[in-house]
Amino acid sequence: MNYTQSFEEFSSSLGPMDLALYAGAGIILWVLFKDKLSPVQSILMDYFEKIKGVAKDKADTITIKVPDAVKSSPKNEQDLFFDLVVSWKQTRDLAVKSGCTKAVKVADEMFPYLSPTVCSEENNAE
Helix, strand or coil: CCCCCCHHHHHHCCCHHHHHHHHHHHHHHHHHHHHHHHHHHHHHHHHHHHHHHHHHHHHHCCCCCCCHHHHHCCCCHHHHHHHHHHHHHHHHHHHHHHCCHHHHHHHHHHHHHHCHHHHHHHHHHC
């Protein structure tokens, strides 16, 4: 064994027997200390569960930011129709999230009446 060789020289001469010895030493250390590793494992598992929860919460919320130029522009009928559809979609999503099937059915029945042509036909009929 040459104690003066560099790490590059040592790692280039690393063979299968050396890897088997290191793996065996790792297994022996794991068997000896596996009871002491359970607190570390539980801490890591709790940490990963918390990260999963935060990631899931962020994935569930979708935010649509409307630019200020669009907010200050005058509303026309298409913008009004878009606002109605967005409102309907938010209501339906809340009903689905709450698990109320009747509310989902009512929201789905309401959608055909959000068309601008239906409302103008009803106004002309009156």
